[in-house]
Amino acid sequence: MGNRTFLSVTEGAADGQYGDVAFETNNFLALLWFSFVSQEQYQRYRxxxxxxxxxxxxxxxxxELEDSPEWEAFAEALNWHIPWGEAAAQLRQSLPVALARFPGLxxxxxxxxxxxxxxVQSHQAPVVHLxxxxxxxxxTDPLQYLEQIEDCLHxxxxxxxxxxxxxxxxxxSYLLGGEHLPKGERNGEDRNNEEPTVAPGIEETRIAHSPSAKKRSSKRLEGLYLWLLAILSAALCLGTLLLTSSQWLAVLAFLLPAICIVLRELLIRPKKTPSTKKERPVPSxxxxxxxxxxxxxxxxxxxxxxxNVxxxxxxxxPWHHILRAQVSLPNQVALVxxxxxxxxxxxPAIVVLDDKLTADSVASxxxxxxxxSRL
Structure with a gap:
């Protein structure tokens, strides 16, 4: 299952539910999540x-350490809760600096x-939870853990x-931001099936609908069929023995259900033709x-x-004056x-680029x- 991290957005300081999770990672920290964090916020966190x-x-x-109130306080301190106003203010500071040096991001x-x-747009007073x-x-020590956090913040x-x-x-995209879980992609049926648990319950929900869970259900059905077949065979054997007193006929009656199933598999069920279509490998x-x-x-x-042109x-x-930026030439971006x-x-207002910068990355x-800037 791994050690998962979640980025959730809720109304106020409410606990995150399944539908509040925007991003999820497994066994790593996502770089983009830490664009929210200012030096003051990190100092308080540390x-x-x-x-x-x-x-x-x-x-x-x-x-029994994990049941103690001291450990519960420490586990809660590991999580971050940042009001959207503070998160957006830090994003406005950190994004231009980082994207100026890494426009490919x-x-x-x-x-x-x-x-x-x-x-964020589905809440009046959104709070971001890391x-x-x-x-x-x-x-085994917070200092080692904090070094990983500081590496992302750097x-x-x-x-x-x-x-x-x-x-x-x-x-x-996954290593930078985690698995994307847009709010609008969850339909009504998904929301009705959500359990009132905090975000880490996502893993349990997925396991319940996984192929391995379906395979276990199929095995239970196969076991039930075997028991019914054994009961039917035993009943036929006993009935034949009482009626005819012939052991050979009783054995034949016992095997009759199994023989019928074998004949059905061989004669009635259509044979599968081998497929010439090669399975596509899972893309990396x-x-x-x-x-x-x-x-x-x-x-x-x-x-x-x-x-000028x-x-x-x-x-x-200024950023809040711009509706959108679009590529006009390979080394030029037009501002709408x-x-x-x-x-x-x-x-029009034109942004002219040198040979090292691509218009696509700068426009993005x-x-x-x-x-x-408009949020």
């Missing part, structure tokens, strides 16, 4: 974790935010080229290199740098502005930050 662990340490040898971030927004308690099972606070090099410079997650950009990026914290008169367009801001800039990064 202090809370350290103080609750100090309360646990004297009882570490106790066999833009498409992944855009996809991840789309899923996140399906959850449920990380199971991940601590890999460690990318958002001080992005550098070595960060991705230590990870073989390859990432994919696509990987791609996210290169570090060491030039002057048009992506800034406050907005994106643009020029004749590539003169540079200016910065909200109607109330169009008169403030020459039309710009759209992610612009949409975030």
């Amino acid at each position: 202090e809370r974790l350290t103080s609750t662990w100090n309360a646990v340490k004297p009882s570490l040898e106790n066999e 833009g498409p992944y971030m855009s996809e991840w935010l789309e899923t996140l927004f399906t959850h 449920e990380l308690a199971q991940f601590f099972n890999f460690y 990318f958002w606070w001080r992005p550098d080229e070595l960060w991705f090099e230590r990870r073989n410079e390859k990432m994919n 997650p696509a990987t791609s290199k996210i290169a570090y950009y060491d030039g002057t990026s048009p992506i800034k914290v406050e907005g994106i740098e643009a020029v 004749d590539k003169t008169g540079g200016y910065t367009v 502005l909200h109607a109330e801001y169009e008169s403030l800039y020459p039309s 990064a710009a759209n992610s930050i612009a949409k975030l």
Whole structure:
């Protein structure tokens, strides 16, 4: 089953249910989740974790440790609860800095935010929960665990080229953000079947509907059929013996149901023809290199740098003025502005890129930050 982590969004401080889980990972921390976390939030988290662990340490040898209130307090301290207002404010600071240096992260971030927004927009006062308690099972000391957290935070606070090099410079959507569980994809039947448990109950729900569970049910039916066959055979054998007093006929009567089943399999059931179609292998997650950009990026914290159509008169367009960014040429992105801001800039507003930047990645990064600024 692994040690799972969950990113949930709820109304206020309510406990997360199945339908509140936006992302899930198994045995790793998702980098994109930590774009919510400011240095002040992390400092409070570290202090809370350290103080609750100090309360646990004297009882570490106790066999009933996990039932103690001290351990429950520590397990709760492992989870993070961030009001959306604080999370969004930190995203607005961290996204431009990271995407300016790693523009190839833009498409992944855009996809991840789309899923996140399906959850955030369904609440009046959303709170983001990072449920990380199971991940601590890999460690015996909070300091080792916190090192992994700090490694993720380092990318958002001080992005550098070595960060991705230590990870073989390859990432994919799942490793970066976890399994996506958009709010809108859960239909009414799914919601009716949800159990009122916290998010880690997802695993139990999946197991109940897994192929292995169906296989166990099939085996129980086979066992029932065997018992019925044995009862029928025994009844025929005993009845024949009482009526005829012939042991040979009794044995034949005992075997008659089994003989009929064998004849049906051989003569009545149509034979399967061997398929010439080869089974497709399970596709592995696509990987791609996210290169570090060491030039002057048009992506800034406050907005994106643009020029006139004749590539003169540079200016910065704030993120909340941008409706969307779209590729116009391989090295050029055109900005579509909200109607109330169009008169403030020459039309069209163009972002010109150097040879190291691709228009697709910059447009995707710009759209992610612009949409975030409107929430």
